[in-house]
Amino acid sequence: MEAPRAGALARRISETTVRRLSLYLRILDEVERADTDTISSEELAERAATTAAQVRKDLSLFGSFGKRGLGYSVLQLAAELREILGLDRSWRVALVGAGRLGSALFEYPGFRRRGFEIVAVLDADPEKLGTRWGEVPVQDIGRLEEVLRGERVDIVILVVPAEAVLDVSARVVAAGVKGILNFAPMQLRVPPDVAVKDVNMAMELEALSFALSQTSRAPTG
Amino acid sequence: MEAPRAGALARRISETTVRRLSLYLRILDEVERADTDTISSEELAERAATTAAQVRKDLSLFGSFGKRGLGYSVLQLAAELREILGLDRSWRVALVGAGRLGSALFEYPGFRRRGFEIVAVLDADPEKLGTRWGEVPVQDIGRLEEVLRGERVDIVILVVPAEAVLDVSARVVAAGVKGILNFAPMQLRVPPDVAVKDVNMAMELEALSFALSQTSRAPTG
DNA sequence: TTATCTTTGTGAACGATTTCACAAGCCGGG
DNA sequence: CCCGGCTTGTGAAATCGTTCACAAAGATAA
Numbered sequence: 001m002e003a004p005r006a007g008a009l010a011r012r013i014s015e016t017t018v019r020r021l022s023l024y025l026r027i028l029d030e031v032e033r034a035d036t037d038t039i040s041s042e043e044l045a046e047r048a049a050t051t052a053a054q055v056r057k058d059l060s061l062f063g064s065f066g067k068r069g070l071g072y073s074v075l076q077l078a079a080e081l082r083e084i085l086g087l088d089r090s091w092r093v094a095l096v097g098a099g100r101l102g103s104a105l106f107e108y109p110g111f112r113r114r115g116f117e118i119v120a121v122l123d124a125d126p127e128k129l130g131t132r133w134g135e136v137p138v139q140d141i142g143r144l145e146e147v148l149r150g151e152r153v154d155i156v157i158l159v160v161p162a163e164a165v166l167d168v169s170a171r172v173v174a175a176g177v178k179g180i181l182n183f184a185p186m187q188l189r190v191p192p193d194v195a196v197k198d199v200n201m202a203m204e205l206e207a208l209s210f211a212l213s214q215t216s217r218a219p220t221g
Numbered sequence: 222m223e224a225p226r227a228g229a230l231a232r233r234i235s236e237t238t239v240r241r242l243s244l245y246l247r248i249l250d251e252v253e254r255a256d257t258d259t260i261s262s263e264e265l266a267e268r269a270a271t272t273a274a275q276v277r278k279d280l281s282l283f284g285s286f287g288k289r290g291l292g293y294s295v296l297q298l299a300a301e302l303r304e305i306l307g308l309d310r311s312w313r314v315a316l317v318g319a320g321r322l323g324s325a326l327f328e329y330p331g332f333r334r335r336g337f338e339i340v341a342v343l344d345a346d347p348e349k350l351g352t353r354w355g356e357v358p359v360q361d362i363g364r365l366e367e368v369l370r371g372e373r374v375d376i377v378i379l380v381v382p383a384e385a386v387l388d389v390s391a392r393v394v395a396a397g398v399k400g401i402l403n404f405a406p407m408q409l410r411v412p413p414d415v416a417v418k419d420v421n422m423a424m425e426l427e428a429l430s431f432a433l434s435q436t437s438r439a440p441t442g
Numbered sequence: 443t444t445a446t447c448t449t450t451g452t453g454a455a456c457g458a459t460t461t462c463a464c465a466a467g468c469c470g471g472g
Numbered sequence: 473c474c475c476g477g478c479t480t481g482t483g484a485a486a487t488c489g490t491t492c493a494c495a496a497a498g499a500t501a502a
Binding site: 443446447448449450452455456457459460462463464465466467470472 | 483484486488489490492493495497498499500
Binding site for chain 2: 013015018019021022023025026047048049084085086087091093099100101103104105107108110111113114116154155178179180181185186187193195197199201202203204205206207208209210211212213214215
């Protein structure tokens with residue numbers, strides 16, 4: 001009855017696999033329709049723009065969630081994926097940097113929907129201190145360590161100017177935070193037990209630029 | 222003297238390689254100091270959190286840019302990378318969706334610095350029409366095709382609500398745009414000659430969540 | 443119950459990417 | 473000019489990720 005979870009977790013799961021799991025979950029959420037409550041690897045693959053074998057391999061890394069001849073229960077697989085991704089709990093998030101991008105991220109509904117709760121906002125600008133974003137007061141970045149510890153923050157979203165990143169990230173790490181989502185276009189150096197994800201919009205545009213240049217230089221042949 | 226560029230361009234360059242090239246360029250820009258004007262694959266690797274062999278392999282896909290015993294000229298390699306990435310020209314970009322995130326992206330200095338010029342802003346909200354963002358007027362999304370063609374737009378940054386994505390992306394493609402940077406948490410389906418990059422912040426947070434869950438479940442061993 | 447149909451889970455084959463290891467080439471010093 | 477030290481560029485080997493292909497097993501119908 002139980003999946004061989006413990007053994008499976010031993011192997012390292014690749015970045016790309018995690019992205020796909022995340023995508024599968026989003027698709028299951030979209031698909032949560034009444035007409036069928038199961039989905040085949042084939043259909044999931046179709047919607048995720050991958051192959052059925054890939055879907056099954058990805059899932060098999062964590063256990064056996066399907067029924068042969070039938071497919072996967074949409075609700076049950078979604079629950080499994082939430083557990084695998086660590087989304088079966090809520091995460092306490094601090095937003096460091098209350099600029100325009102920070103404000104857009106604060107409003108972003110996708111975070112709360114997945115259990116990411118922004119419990120603190122910090123900034124260096126004296127004019128912003130004391131103002132409130134919804135229920136959350138904007139606090140002085142000088143009190144960073146105190147706030148991160150006091151609010152038991154799990155994850156920091158870093159939206160500070162490039163020149164502040166080095167200093168702020170070091171303080172975040174020192175305060176014991178183990179996860180950082182970095183929007184600054186600068187490579188963070190952190191200890192190996194801290195997970196960092198970079199979101200670099202300029203880099204994505206450059207990848208587009210590369211792709212467009214390629215096709216124009218080497219026409220379809 | 223000339224690198225074997227033409228031959229090299231024939232092979233398909235992987236996504237991850239392009240990301241690294243982009244990163245190397247950013248590092249070279251940061252490193253543009255006076256004390257040395259060369260950099261070794263070792264030092265570049267160190268800063269990019271990869272290996273020297275990887276750096277050399279990546280670059281060798283496009284030519285021979287270094288000098289044995291010396292390393293790479295910082296300025297010259299940066300110029301080569303700009304050319305490889307298609308950044309030796311300016312790209313005309315339209316921002317579709319003038320919400321909070323769109324506004325943050327519009328302000329983002331990293332785009333212009335790399336030659337991405339936002340030449341048009343479009344939105345569906347009648348209240349926003351006619352207002353100006355800097356020099357750029359916010360125009361009605363109803364006139365999308367007209368604006369994209371009139372402004373000779375190369376790349377569209379899509380920042381519209383999930384329910385609008387399908388329709389808008391189809392119109393963008395129909396208008397002949399070959400590159401889309403998509404911020405909506407939804408998979409676009411486009412013809413193979415259109416390049417799409419997805420920026421999905423929720424997905425990045427979920428990858429963090431996964432990483433944090435992993436380490437707590439399977440302690441360092 | 444049995445036959446047939448469907449779809450999973452998974453070794454094995456394949457393909458792609460990364461790392462290794464070293465010959466070739468450049469620099470500086472004597 | 474030649475030598476020793478350094479660093480590139482690149483085949484070969486190793487590793488990692490994807491696809492194939494099929495046995496196993498549940499579903500359905502008669």
